[in-house]
Amino acid sequence: MPTISNHYGIAGPVPFADVEIGADNRLYVDPHAIRLHRDPEPFAADALRCIDTFFHEVTNSIIVGTPTSRARGRALLQQFTEPWETRLGMAEAGFHGHGGAETVGTWIWDVLTGDAEAVVRVGVLRHVEDLPLFVEGVDRDITSDITTRIIFSPLADFTESMVHAYPQFHSGGHQTGTFTKQVWDPSSRAWGTRSITLPVADGKPLLLVPRSWARRTLLMSARRFYGTTVLSFAQLEQAVVDSNGKLLVSSKKFLRTHPDLREGRETNLRVTLRAIENEQDLLEAFKAFIASKIPPSEDATDAAA
Structure with missing residues (x-):
């Protein structure tokens, strides 16, 4: 047509x-x-x-x-x-x-x-x-x-x-x-x-x-928020310091299998609320991440998620 x-x-x-x-x-x-x-x-x-x-x-x-x-x-x-x-x-x-x-x-x-x-x-x-x-x-x-x-x-x-x-x-x-x-x-x-x-x-x-x-896709999608900002916060939540002072973090692939961290909007909300209790704004962090990836001159119709 x-x-x-x-x-x-x-x-x-x-x-x-x-x-x-x-x-x-x-x-x-x-x-x-x-x-x-x-x-x-x-x-x-x-x-x-x-x-x-x-x-x-x-x-x-x-x-x-x-x-x-x-x-x-x-x-x-x-x-x-x-x-x-x-x-x-x-x-x-x-x-x-x-x-x-x-x-x-x-x-x-x-x-x-x-x-x-x-x-x-x-x-x-x-x-x-x-x-x-x-x-x-x-x-x-x-x-x-x-x-x-x-x-x-x-x-x-x-x-x-x-x-x-x-x-x-x-x-x-x-x-x-x-x-x-x-x-x-x-x-x-x-x-x-x-x-x-x-x-x-x-x-x-x-x-x-x-x-x-x-x-073609939203800049701010539930899946993208989960895969970047939500899991990144969860990594820091569960990180430990070993005897040599090195910070050890779980992989995002591993965290996805955790019952409390399975992909979904309930997880997005639950982790966002936990972050607020720690005085962290995950939405602002997510928006900053998006802004860093999308040049102002980009034609949005050609952009990938």
């Missing part, structure tokens, strides 16, 4: 994810990629403001802890709809494939107010991209869907700028349309609606995504 550039006859490299128009594409919006790359501007800054104000409202509702605040926090997580306008992700793995947005929102809320509440209260779990590390069932598809809905307004602004930059979007028989969409308002810190003009491709609105925001 034709990509966006093929469909519209746009030549050369383009600044948006050039995905196939008529099919699901195995690329996903990664909120941590937006945070690391911080371009293009002003769209990246606007997107991060949306992401951070939204998640602050959710986590703050837990910290405040009143019935009213908790009801609001839960409701905020249950107002997502399938963001098919980007053509990113796999539909069966997103909201629709998991029983709908309300079900997914309930998963997240139950974990945040259950086992993970401690890491919320101490301010360790504070970003949307932290969710896949601890919430079972939330991986690249759900993270991408959630992020896309939260940053829909900045994505619409980016799309509008691309329509102005490339007249092919509204020439040669191609058209744009005006649609009313749900958006997150970072000023009022509430969901609202906005009238948005988007290209129409194959009879459906098309929302463009900056290239550096779309990846």
